[in-house]
Amino acid sequence: MKAASASACSGCKTRASSSSFFTGFTSRRAALGKLVPLYRCLTRVAVGDGRRTSFWHDDWLPGGSLSISAAALFSHTTSPEATVAQALAAGVDGILAPRLSRVGALELDAIRTSLREVTLVEGADRRSLIRCSGPKNKLLTGALYKLCNLGGVSSTNADFIWRSRAPSRVMFFGWLLTLSRVQTRDTLLRKTIVDAAGAGCPLCDATLETANHMALHCPVAARFWSMIGVEVPQDAHVRDLHLLPMPPSITVETAPAFTQLCCWQLWKQRNAAVFRGTAPSLPLLLKLCRDDATLWRGRFPVPQHPGVDGWHVCLGGTQNPPS
Numbered sequence: 001m002k003a004a005s006a007s008a009c010s011g012c013k014t015r016a017s018s019s020s021f022f023t024g025f026t027s028r029r030a031a032l033g034k035l036v037p038l039y040r041c042l043t044r045v046a047v048g049d050g051r052r053t054s055f056w057h058d059d060w061l062p063g064g065s066l067s068i069s070a071a072a073l074f075s076h077t078t079s080p081e082a083t084v085a086q087a088l089a090a091g092v093d094g095i096l097a098p099r100l101s102r103v104g105a106l107e108l109d110a111i112r113t114s115l116r117e118v119t120l121v122e123g124a125d126r127r128s129l130i131r132c133s134g135p136k137n138k139l140l141t142g143a144l145y146k147l148c149n150l151g152g153v154s155s156t157n158a159d160f161i162w163r164s165r166a167p168s169r170v171m172f173f174g175w176l177l178t179l180s181r182v183q184t185r186d187t188l189l190r191k192t193i194v195d196a197a198g199a200g201c202p203l204c205d206a207t208l209e210t211a212n213h214m215a216l217h218c219p220v221a222a223r224f225w226s227m228i229g230v231e232v233p234q235d236a237h238v239r240d241l242h243l244l245p246m247p248p249s250i251t252v253e254t255a256p257a258f259t260q261l262c263c264w265q266l267w268k269q270r271n272a273a274v275f276r277g278t279a280p281s282l283p284l285l286l287k288l289c290r291d292d293a294t295l296w297r298g299r300f301p302v303p304q305h306p307g308v309d310g311w312h313v314c315l316g317g318t319q320n321p322p323s
């Protein structure tokens with residue numbers, strides 16, 4: 001009995017030890033897995049046989065990581081972890097869903113152009129450190145620490161956007177707008193999705209559509225702002241959206257959401273013209289803004305409801321929105 005008991009204890013010990021080994025191994029593997037995106041941000045790959053390079057996540061094409069430079073197309077992939085070798089063997093279409101959005105299809109055309117220059121060769125892919133590197137291409141841990149912890153820059157727009165009580169999709173749009181990173185045609189030109197001849201404003205004769213032009217200075221946008229009593233300075237820029245002078249009926253507390261509502265509807269009007277051929281209409285634009293004003297009222301605390309009701313004054317509606 002004693003021997004059997006000892007043997008059982010010994011077995012338990014072995015299992016416990018084995019179990020803790022695998023638990024430790026799994027947790028270490030998980031911890032290392034979390035570092036992979038950082039590792040990819042710091043490195044660039046010269047592709048050899050393409051077997052150790054991520055098609056979507058690694059920086060191996062001139063435009064950088066495809067998951068960032070072709071984000072719309074990446075959202076259609078069926079193989080987010082495909083290697084370059086697998087993607088080229090299957091063809092890019094082989095790792096994509098059958099139907100693509102319009103932007104995704106444009107990004108695919110641009111990628112095909114880059115891929116024509118790629119030829120896989122014998123030998124392993126060569127990865128080099130392009131950020132936080134010191135002598136002999138060694139990783140500088142101090143620089144990496146600063147990059148991860150101290151590299152942030154405070155944005156004057158952060159509170160204006162993210163504390164505005166606008167719906168989250170509108171705040172996200174507002175954030176991209178202040179950074180001039182919405183998909184206006186200057187952005188598409190930079191990504192080589194359109195050429196210079198196709199980079200003009202879809203609503204006027206301007207030869208380059210920028211975020212600034214679309215939201216503030218396009219004649220269509222200027223008429224809208226003027227109609228609602230907002231005087232847009234000639235040098236106004238979307239990065240200073242929080243400085244746009246508001247009419248008297250807009251309260252300080254609700255001005256951030258009101259400004260984003262206006263930009264959001266201007267963007268939707270622009271997209272309706274681009275994708276559906278709908279002609280801009282100021283009365284319709286004002287009505288859609290009033291509809292949103294009514295919908296968004298419940299997002300504000302009760303003491304701020306009169307402030308939201310004030311939106312209807314400058315949007316040409318009634319002081320009291322329909323309940």
Ligand SMILES: [Zn+2]
Binds near residue numbers: 202213217218220
């Ligand atoms: Zn325009």
